[in-house]
Amino acid sequence: MNSLAGRRILITGISRGIGLETARLFLAEGAELVGVGQNAARLAEVQHELDPTGERVTVVAQDLARVDAQKRILAAVEKRWNALDVLLNNAGIQIDAGAHGLVDGKEATLVRSMEVNLMAPYRLSLALLPLLARGKEPRIVNVSSGAGTFAAMREAQIASYRLSKWALNGLTLLLSGELAGKVAVNAFDPGWVKTDLGGPNAPGSPLESARGALSIVTLPFSETGKFWKDGREIPF
Numbered sequence: 495m496n497s498l499a500g501r502r503i504l505i506t507g508i509s510r511g512i513g514l515e516t517a518r519l520f521l522a523e524g525a526e527l528v529g530v531g532q533n534a535a536r537l538a539e540v541q542h543e544l545d546p547t548g549e550r551v552t553v554v555a556q557d558l559a560r561v562d563a564q565k566r567i568l569a570a571v572e573k574r575w576n577a578l579d580v581l582l583n584n585a586g587i588q589i590d591a592g593a594h595g596l597v598d599g600k601e602a603t604l605v606r607s608m609e610v611n612l613m614a615p616y617r618l619s620l621a622l623l624p625l626l627a628r629g630k631e632p633r634i635v636n637v638s639s640g641a642g643t644f645a646a647m648r649e650a651q652i653a654s655y656r657l658s659k660w661a662l663n664g665l666t667l668l669l670s671g672e673l674a675g676k677v678a679v680n681a682f683d684p685g686w687v688k689t690d691l692g693g694p695n696a697p698g699s700p701l702e703s704a705r706g707a708l709s710i711v712t713l714p715f716s717e718t719g720k721f722w723k724d725g726r727e728i729p730f
C-alpha cells in the first residue's frame with residue numbers, strides 16, 4: 495500500500511477516465527500529485543474529491559494542445575517540488591469520426607490528434623527534463639494504445655488516432671535512447687476500458703488500467719525503451 499511513498503508525479507488528463515482512476519490509486523500508494531486537465535471547474539471538483547486537505551494534489555487547467563501549455567505546468571511543478579520523479583503523459587483524444595481513414599477524413603482531425611497525443615507529450619517531456627534531472631530514478635511514461643502498434647497500422651478506421659499513438663511510440667523509443675541512464679522512458683497500453691474515450695462497450699475498467707500504470711512506474715529504473723501492457727512487455 496505504500497509503493498509510491500513520497501514519489502512526486504505529474505499526471506496529465508487527471509479529470510476523468512484512466513487518469514482519474516490512476517490518481518486515486520497512486521494517492522492510495524502514497525504519491526504526491528500534480529494533475530492537468532482542460533476544464534478548471536471539473537479540476538476543482540476532482541481536487542476536492544482526491545485531496546480534501548489540499549496538501550497532496552495540485553491541479554493545473556491547461557489545453558495541452560497550446561504551444562505554450564508546458565510553461566504554466568512547469569511553473570506549477572517548480573513551485574510545488576522544484577523536482578519531478580514521474581511524468582505520466584496520459585491525456586489523449588480519439589476524435590476520428592465514424593469509419594473515416596486518412597483519405598476521407600479531415601486534415602484538422604489529424605492535426606489536433608497529433609497536437610494532443612504527440613506534440614504535448616513531446617513538449618512537456620522536454621520542458622520538464624531539468625526537474626526530472628533533480629528527481630529520484632526519474633521516468634517518463636507515455637500512455638499509448640494497442641491501436642498504435644506497427645501491426646495495427648494495417649487496420650482501417652481511427653486512422654488519425656492510430657498514427658498519433660504510433661508516433662508517440664516512436665517518441666518513446668527516441669527519448670529512451672537519448673536519455674539512457676538519466677530518465678527511463680516507456681510506453682504503456684492501458685487496454686480497452688470503459689471511459690468517455692473507450693466507450694460503454696469496452697470490456698475493461700479504468701481501475702485495471704490504473705493497476706497497469708502502477709506496475710510501470712514501479713519497474714526497475716533500468717527498464718527503458720519498452721512498451722508494456724498488464725505488467726508485461728509487448729511488441730511496439
Ligand SMILES: NC(=O)c1ccc[n+]([C@@H]2O[C@H](COP(=O)([O-])OP(=O)(O)OC[C@H]3O[C@@H](n4cnc5c(N)ncnc54)[C@H](OP(=O)(O)O)[C@@H]3O)[C@@H](O)[C@H]2O)c1
Nearest residue numbers: 507509511512531532533557558585586686687689691692
Ligand atoms: N479508454 C480506452 O479504452 C483507451 C485505450 C487505449 C488507450 N487509451 C489512452 O488512455 C489515455 C486516457 O484515456 P481515457 O480513456 O481516460 O480518456 P478520457 O476519459 O476521454 O479522458 C481524457 C483525459 O485527457 C484530458 N485531455 C484531453 N485533451 C486534453 C487537452 N487538450 N489538454 C489537457 N487535457 C486534455 C481530459 O481532460 P478534460 O476533461 O479537461 O478534457 C481527460 O482528463 C489516452 O491517452 C488514451 O488514448 C485509452
